[in-house]
Amino acid sequence: MSIGASVPRDRAKRLLLGRGQFVDDIQLPRMVHLAFVRSPYAHARIEAIGTAEAMALPGVIAVYTADDLEAAVSSWRPEHKLFPTMAAPEQFALAKGTARWQGEAVAAVIAESRAQAEDGAEQVAVTWHELPAVTDANAALAPDAPILHDDMTSNLAFTTEVVAGDVAVAFGQAAHVVEEHFRFHRHSGVSLEPRGIIAEFEPGESRLTVHQSHQTPHQQQDLYARLMGLPEHKVRVICPDVGGAFGLKHHLMADELVACVAARLSGRPVKFIADRLESFLADIHCRDHEVHARMAFSAIGEILGIEVDDLFNAGAYGQYPRTSIAEGNQITRLTGAPYRHEHYRAGLRMAFLNKSILGHIRSVGHPIACAVTERLVDMGATELKLDPIEIRRMNYLADDDFPRTSSGGVDFENLSFNGCLDKAVEMFDVPAFRAEQANLRNEGIYRGIGIATFVELTAIGPEYYGEGGQHISAQETCLLRLEGSGTVRCYTGVTDQGQGIDTGIQQVVADVMGVPLADIEVISGDSALCPVGGGSWGSRGAALGGEAAMRAARTLRGNILNIAASQLQKDPGDLTIDQGVVIDAASGTSHMAVSEIGRIGHFQPYNIPDGISADLTVVERYGSRDRMFLAGNGLQIATVEVDIDTGIVTPLRHLVVHDCGRILNPLLVREQVRGGVVQGIGAALYEELRYDEDGHLLTGSFADYLVPMAGEMPDIEVAHIETPTKTSELGAKGAGEAGTAGAVGSILNAVNDAIAPLEASIAVTPITPPRLLKALGRI
């Protein structure tokens, strides 16, 4: 069996030789380079743009402003039909009239070399009229706040409420109530490879070919075609090796669209590679939520009700095409999710303000919902003098509670909270930690332990974007082609940015067809070659792409057996395929190699009788019909040491128990989870896009924006239990959110546990030394 085996990745071999092909590795004949002029102000009117000096520089070919692009590309509004009242202000590829965040591009320069393009950008003379900026969601919603968008009467982009039962009843009956005000600061995906694109326009046939570091080639194909007025089949988007994505690269970015338009206007291939400063300035950001939440308990510690209010911001515009609502939406849907409670109210307000656009970065909303819930549960445990593990056991949804629609309105098919906790306490000797913790406290060493239980929403169904009006496929299709030699090419609509889904799909095809892994190549990331699909984001690759591959492999296997049976004068049902050889199912006798079928099927088709299904290129699809998400779950246990003099938090041991249904490849899932945990630890302790009051970014380099490096990171133990989904045959759920989903909450709880004896607590992330010292009353 190949499914379930820890197979390393083919693609890795090439990457290890330095033979990866990332966008910036590609050079095309007569290619030019693009650099942007970006707004130095968070909010400013553009009074004039002088391009003459830039144009006079050596190598500069063109300077484009919003006016120059007007005829070549449409503007857009990020609308979502599921949220019809959400404001969707118009955005242009280059800022038109007003710049609304520091870093918004207002002009683009193309030149023979990148250095010349940058020199040109420096010489573009913009006359600015600085406007008052709003940089905080509370301030943005104040009655006298400057309003970002002319067609709006306030900066309130959207507000909604999710209600189940009646929280007033719960809080009225409560024996204990805990309450906290949380602040989760802004950060981003920070892929090591920045965003990048090469756009090439062939005017004879009006053909746009794009190489882009991106997760969703078909989405981009559709967007470039529609926004640039090209027939869709004349647009091809190729995603070569992608150097990390994490959601950062599944949006439309205005910068990349400008590169496409510049290619069309100039007739030259245009390359744009973001540098690190403009990545921090103009990438999609995430989080930046202020959450007020409270939890009502009965006298013995049952959770009676939860109330949560999330105030966040979309940045200066809504993100296109997916909109910026999902993070807040997930918080309203997932807070309290692991626990049985009847009464729930989640309020959400989303504001516009003068910062880069907020979108979807790995584990959208999950870390916040998890941290809020789990911190309140720990506070409840303290209040009720219950053990954190016991209070969880008392309140977890139990196996026989499923299937169930959560109080947040999400369908949970089969989650395994108790199973995960059992396994975790088997692996982690909590009493021993407690004993050691007590001893060390006597020595002035403060250690803490934090548990965070999470629900992981994966493999989103067509009810979200399909219904919402976005052209984003929630269905996956797999095309398999048996070559004349009997090897297999597999074309999938999901994409691989390092997580290894290509290998997972290869394993599925190998198993179902009965051919060796080495005989299969998976091809992805090309909108012209691959079947229309959604790409990879939101942990959809295995669950959707894997299932489609399974179906296609079964069909191809059937056709191979039909051909074999016709040659052998046997019934196809009596045959099977093993290791690339058609054998007798009962006796195991070898009959003929699959390579023979390839040869006969392609070159001697006259030997195949009419009327049998004998296609050697087959296509099958899979998409869910009846659910918004496929939910998985898990928990993390973190331990930390807090230096109460310096405020430095050192992560110690970190444990994840995770249930993502059937696992195609344990090695790859484990490493995905570990990478996700470290991103979550980054958010918990280090990563923050800080702005001053005027909306100037203070963290424009790795010297100021701290990321987790090897030295500070703990080893991370990962264990799995498998509760396959019954909605598919394969039973796989997504796995990519889990690590990040639970890390913030577990670290937050661990830090609070460590400092509890000092009568201190903290509810802000990242937990930086100054914030922690402040919480400890030391500064």
Add this chain to the structure above:
Amino acid sequence: MSTKHRRISLTVNGEAVAREVPVRLNLVDFLRHDLGFTGSHVGCEQGACGACTVVLDGQTVRGCLVLAVQADGCAVVTIEGGVDDDLREMFYTLNALQCGFCTPGMLLSSAELLRANPNPSREDIREYLSGNFCRCTGYQAIVDAVFTVAEARRS
């Protein structure tokens, strides 16, 4: 803005190279764009991420902090010039890479560590690789790979 150029001669992965280069061109851009050795990557251009790590006269350097003209007369080795096979194979087996963007830098830095210290502890490895940012793996598999190779070489 500078248009000044200078002629440099060096060896890259054992091949002699002579080129006229702008004095402001950094080594990694020279290797990548002028010579086509695209295995070294650019993640920050600020000396902070290690993606651009190359070996200059036997020592790893940040290719974004060294100018091409500073490599005049030197021997440069990039990932394309090779790194110990056992290390590469262990990275493969343990999946010590995901997107692979940091990987050339990680491999060259790890190889250097193992040359200097054949018996590193896991903490030594973490410490040594702390100039190489990896956003995908969480580092543990990389540490495991280097540690396992060191062990295997000793036995």
